[in-house]
Amino acid sequence: MKFSSSLKFNAVSEWWDDYISYDALKKFIYQLEKQQHGDTLPFRDIEANEEETLLGHGTRSNTDVLFEPLLNKETQKIVSFYQSQEKELLEEVAELEELVAKQEEEGFDGAERYLDDPYADEASEDDESVSRSPDATHRRRNISTSSRRNNLTGSIYEPRNTSRPHRLSISSSSSSTADPDAPPRSPTTMAKLANTFGNLGTLSNSFTSAAVPDTIWTAKGDYAYDTRLLFKRKITKIYVALSNLKSYVEVNHSGFRKILKKYDKVTYSELKDRFMHHVIERAYPFLPETRERLNDAIQRLIDLYTKCVTRGDRQLAIQQLKLHQRENIAWERDTVWRQMIAQQRRGDIEDEPTAMGTLLKKPGPGLFYIPTPLGTIRVTKKMIYKIVAGAILITLLNVRVVDVSTANRCFAILVFCTFLWATEAIPLFVTSMFVPLLLVLLQVIRNDQGEVLSRSAATKWVFSNMFPxxxxxxxxxxxxxxxxxxxxxxxxxxxxxxxxxxxxxxxxxxxxxxxxxxxxxxxxxxxxxxxxxxxxxxxxxxxxxxxxxxxxxxxxxxxxxxxxxxxxxxxxxxxxxxxxxxxxxxxxxxxxxxxxxxxxxxxxxxxxxxxxxxxxxxxxxxxxxxxxxxxxxxxxxxxxxxxxxxxxxxxxxxxxxxxxxxxxxxxxxxxxxxxxxxxxxxxxxxxxxxxxxxxxxxxxxxxxxxxxxxxxxxxxxxxxxxxxxxxxxxxxxxxxxxxxxxxxxxxxxxxxxxxxxxxxxxxxxxxxxxxxxxxxxxxxxxxxxxxxxxxxxxxxxxxxxxxxxTVEDDLGELxxxxxxxxxxxxxxxxxxxxxxxxxxxxxxxxxxx
Known part of the structure; x- marks a missing residue:
């Protein structure tokens, strides 16, 4: 796969503009190649969006002078974006560690206060994580209404009724899929995470049944369960973001290496090793200590997940987090893959399968159309060829062209297959598969004595000759x-x-x-x-x-x-x-x-x-x-x-x-x-x-x-x-x-x-x-x-x-x-x-x- 396509499939869609501009750099390389070969016509500078000429600069030594500023600009863009993302995510990791520590201190003490007024802290607390969440405003607005719906689970929050105990339960969509090992919290801690991910439903008043000599991370009550679930989602979200940032570094490093290799190959330069060693390897995102810092943050999240969700099983924590990462990748990139595959499938409409299920469809390119109560039948040239081939086979099987009956049937098969091969109405190899089928069914094969073989014996004869x-x-x-x-x-x-x-x-x-x-x-x-x-x-x-x-x-x-x-x-x-x-x-x-x-x-x-x-x-x-x-x-x-x-x-x-x-x-x-x-x-x-x-x-x-x-x-x-x-x-x-x-x-x-x-x-x-x-x-x-x-x-x-x-020039002309x-x-x-x-x-x- 070309790197430009690989970049498209591996990039985080929201960060697309902050990746290396691989295609633009590649086009600029081809412009330099033209200048190097003696073409002195003006061309458009891709980055500056203005025309200039390279007359006098088209030598091998001076192409570096033109190309390096573009590479430096790309490097600065990537460094700036990475630093901002890293700072934000590392702050979230540190804040999450504080929340976990605070939750451990509070244990079950805050559960009763949370049931008395689960939204008390939301009205007064300015949570930084909420301000960063794209759904935060939506969640606050829903919480303030008399009927609240959880963004994640879809459960309904009814207004508090003081005339009777208010028993709250987690919706079926949440309880049936969530991990039973998820974390609890006090009013403050629970409100923070509820603000970020949406309240999961009011807690059951049976939380006291979980108040046994156990930690909040291992208890079985509803409060402990909801706490672990909210922490699990917070950890997973940050883990996926850090993994994406790590992938961002690797993809861009590969991008610089690929584009420099192409540049050296096209312009006969030797810029790759020098630029990679003196610029890229010394840029902040690609430093060893930067990578260690990122890996350390990921390991800290794994530790938190191990503690809060998997009850100390680190291998299970790694397995579940990687599964969440893969699911996120599949979800985010599903649309891109679907579009690419659809483009390929639309390449040749004539080659679409013509089973009855696909014949009855909306009109497309064809010779003519036949309306029916079930839909419109699109009649194509290949469809006509198939009908003619079938008619040829039936006609020749019923008309004596050759005196010997087996030879006459073989002649019908020969003409039938020849017509399909010549017109390519169906793929050539599919026509070949008609040969053993018809030879056996029509009993065409004779032995050395001239006796017609049974279908069982003919089958063995046919397949023994198909693999010489x-x-x-x-x-x-x-x-x-x-x-x-x-x-x-x-x-x-x-x-x-x-x-x-x-x-x-x-x-x-x-x-x-x-x-x-x-x-x-x-x-x-x-x-x-x-x-x-x-x-x-x-x-x-x-x-x-x-x-x-x-x-x-x-x-x-x-x-x-x-x-x-x-x-x-x-x-x-x-x-x-x-x-x-x-x-x-x-x-x-x-x-x-x-x-x-x-x-x-x-x-x-x-x-x-x-x-x-x-x-x-x-x-x-x-x-x-x-x-x-x-x-x-x-x-x-x-x-x-x-x-x-x-x-x-x-x-x-x-x-x-x-x-x-x-x-x-x-x-x-x-x-x-x-x-x-x-x-x-x-x-x-x-x-x-x-x-x-x-x-x-x-x-x-x-x-x-x-x-x-x-x-x-x-x-x-x-x-x-x-x-x-x-x-x-x-x-x-x-x-x-x-x-x-x-x-x-x-x-x-x-x-x-x-x-x-x-x-x-x-x-x-x-x-x-x-x-x-x-x-x-x-x-x-x-x-x-x-x-x-x-x-x-x-x-x-x-x-x-x-x-x-099918070979085309740069303007798309054959x-x-x-x-x-x-x-x-x-x-x-x-x-x-x-x-x-x-x-x-x-x-x-x-x-x-």
Whole structure:
């Protein structure tokens, strides 16, 4: 979580203006960065609210001169606020200690006087704690009326009736929830606390029953009970306030450290250590003796709570006070969390669930609306897609398209799922879950003798095929990706490589493309572009307005990440689906022998295309060239944990490369994938939460795709398709089939998910290859898998394109348009496909695929 968001969630709402102005300081840092990079335009001083220019001050040495006054101003603000709060709270602690001591002296002696006139002291006493209480005026006004209601419990105080004994009791809302161990008091002491928290109800005249040889803190009578309850509330209130003040110090200390770290990183300065040591650590709130004083006050409150409430049990006192603190935090911040979550949920109305309970609601965005007695039904595009998908399934189940009944039912399932995958009417992984459900219910699966399996036997067959070794390979890939990201190895390696690129736009462009491609091989082509887009933000901020280098760089990263999706077996699900259908599956060494040259050549060709299309080195005004902000490598040294992760990853990848040679010892690549899982989770590198955050939707998507392919074969549908395909490829050479198959795969993978394209096309490629002389099914499967990653001509073609299409500049405008993707993504897709169909084809033949 970003610190600005963390600050928002951890701040006390009433003190918000007195925290460090983190966002304002961050904006000022970015202004300094622009000046440092040569931009001499005037800008607005955030703190002074006036325009000025930094011309002549934009050097590295002088940025400190501009930034330190802002930090000093923030420091003074925090010191002033802390001192006032500390003084007030410490006085309240001292006053509370006096009240406790006085109550102990009075014991039960003041109880009778309190019953005679419980409000006598309120009228005359000017209690400082009452004047500070926001509800004090309200409570005094209620007490002076003939009918008094307690602010805290809601109990009613009736006027005193002298004609009969006045028996008072604590309201049910109080007695049912309060701690039975709460304190009593004399008229003066009770009046003070009653003034602060509201009278709990007049005391029972049975207080005399508690007048036994016992202390006020342990007695069982009503008077003792009410006394302890009022003291408990007073102690709790001050404890929560002191805890908030302690948190205030810690949050602001972190804020200064974070903002100074960002300042040093952006401006290449070294202010952090000096300012933290000479200013922050010597400021009053951050002094060791100040923290000791605050902790001492908290301990004194715990002692009072132990004495007054928990009968000497200090551990119980600590536990209850911390519980009160957590409840206060939850209560105070509940609104903020609700608002933040609501904003996230409102992000995409189209993705709202469409169960009957949510269909009948107030009209929202939709194609049209149908009024009903129960409400208005909002008809959306996705709802229509779902209705059409259901109609397709029902129609095909009742129409004989294929002669074999099981094959006909499988064809209906195939078209139904394909339609849902293509339209994304429901999440892709949910569609995958339809596959095992329908295969079993519609009895599609046959055994080797052609007999239809019972639903019980079909269930075992389906689930045994849903978790093949390649699924464990995918989970192993997620584990490696998570470990590299969590230990920051990916960022360290990427920044070191990019620091060598210099400031020439063409070189920087190629460096980022190489890094995005390589990162996609190991941390997935979903996370890799996100990482790269984070790293280029300083570059984008310092570019001249309307510079072509910005959109060129963003699109280059997206296209390179797509190419990276074909480079290793674990970089994308389509590769794993291809491996699953190969017989025998390729080991990593032979995969790399083809994919790395193909990816490298594709990157170079796309780089040349983008240079020709955007001319990124040219300045926006057409005169001169631009320079790119140099990326500074991280100064952090590799930690033992990072070395451990690196060694485990290298060993695992090495074993994957020689999996066929050691098959006798390890069985399959899926077993090797367990090594990083055990190594990282058993040593604490990854935690349970990391495992829960794996992309399980992709896992289930791959599972559904694999079992659908198996079902197509087991139902006999592939045998029917085989007859058609045999006629198509009869008399054609292997390379002619490659040239026909390649554009078909490219077109389909451009408009639907790459993974879904592989689910649909890999079984066809396998069947076509089996019908060719020499059985080249593995070669066609390999080509199909690689080309599925090359479909990148549209904004929706793959995760990298979708991410790139959402990148905005400082004004909230998108860098890329649909024209950018059509103008550059379509040619890039054709170039990458041509490389696979030529260079890749030759290399596959060379290694004997």
């Amino acid at each position: 070794p390649t699924i464990m390979l995918l989970i192993g890939g997620f584990t490696i990706s998570s470990a590299l990201s969590k230990t920051n190895i990916d960022r360290v390696l990427v920044t070191k490589v990019l620091s060598l690129a210099g400031s020439r736009p063409s070189t920087v462009l190629l460096a980022f493309m190489g890094v995005a491609c390589f990162a996609s091989m190991w941390i997935s082509n979903v996370a890799a572009p996100t990482l790269c887009f984070t790293l280029i933000r300083p570059i984008l901020r310092n570019l001249p307005p309307k510079s072509a280098f910005g959109p060129c760089l963003i699109l280059a990263i997206a296209l390179a990440a797509n190419i990276g999706g074909q480079s290793s077996p674990i970089s994308s699900p389509q590769n794993l689906i291809a491996l699953q259908h190969m017989d025998p599956p390729l080991d990593w060494a032979r995969w790399f022998a083809v994919s790395l040259p193909v990816s490298g050549i594709s990157i170079l060709l796309i780089w040349g295309l983008l240079l020709w299309s955007y001319r990124p080195e040219r300045a926006p005004d057409g005169e001169g060239t631009i320079e790119v902000k140099h990326i500074r490598p991280t100064r952090e040294r590799f930690t033992p944990r990072q070395w451990w992760v690196s060694i485990v990853c290298l060993v695992t990848i090495g074993l994957w490369c020689v999996a066929h040679e050691i098959e006798e010892y390890v069985g399959d690549m899926g077993v090797i994938a367990i090594i990083p899982i055990v190594a990282f989770f058993s040593t604490g590198v990854l935690k349970k939460d990391d495992f829960e955050h794996f992309a399980w939707t992709i896992v289930f998507l791959a599972m559904g795709g694999i079992v659908l392919g198996k079902g197509v074969m087991a139902s006999g549908l592939l045998e029917v398709v085989d007859v058609v395909l045999r006629g198509w490829v009869e008399g054609l050479s292997l390379y002619a089939v490659v040239l026909i198959l390649s554009p078909v795969v490219l077109i389909i993978s451009t408009f639907i998910s790459h993974t879904i394209a592989s689910v649909l096309l890999v079984p066809i490629a396998k069947e076509v290859g089996s019908n060719l002389p020499g059985n080249h099914q593995n070669l066609l499967i390999f080509i199909t898998g690689l080309i599925c990653s090359a479909g990148m001509g549209m904004p929706v073609s793959g995760f990298p394109n979708q991410t790139a299409a 860098y890329l348009t649909n024209v950018d993707f059509l103008k550059n993504g379509v040619p890039a897709s054709i170039l990458a496909t041509a490389v696979v169909a030529t260079v890749g084809y030759v290399l596959m033949l060379a290694i004997g695929v």
